[in-house]
Amino acid sequence: MLTVETTKTWLSLFIEKLEMSEKYLNTLDESIGDGDHGANMLRGAQYLKAKLAEDTQSRSAELFRMAGMSFIQKTGGAAGLLYGQAFLHMSQSLQEGDDLLGILASGLEGVQKVGQA
Numbered sequence: 001m002l003t004v005e006t007t008k009t010w011l012s013l014f015i016e017k018l019e020m021s022e023k024y025l026n027t028l029d030e031s032i033g034d035g036d037h038g039a040n041m042l043r044g045a046q047y048l049k050a051k052l053a054e055d056t057q058s059r060s061a062e063l064f065r066m067a068g069m070s071f072i073q074k075t076g077g078a079a080g081l082l083y084g085q086a087f088l089h090m091s092q093s094l095q096e097g098d099d100l101l102g103i104l105a106s107g108l109e110g111v112q113k114v115g116q117a
């Protein structure tokens with residue numbers, strides 16, 4: 001069972017990981033792009049962090065939706081869309097009553113669908 005507390009902890013750990021990895025992700029992006037992947041991901045993560053800090057009522061599915069919209073709106077580009085779709089699909093899957101494995105599989109499906117992978 002995915003509780004609100006577990007969902008918030010999980011999203012917070014994801015945000016922390018992005019905060020710690022900004023420079024590393026920028027460096028990786030320099031080889032193939034314009035070196036801003038870490039900064040872009042951090043922008044979405046920090047927006048989500050602020051939204052989570054002020055939230056007291058959302059259930060897990062709404063938190064996943066909040067995460068999806070944060071990355072779509074604030075990270076932007078291909079990465080924002082891919083992470084956004086993953087979280088939006090996870091939100092939908094949770095609302096349909098799927099278990100944790102189903103939720104994660106649905107997130108992957110979202111990435112594959114939008115990325116045509």
Ligand SMILES: [Mg+2]
Nearest residue numbers: 033034036037
């Ligand atoms: Mg870039």
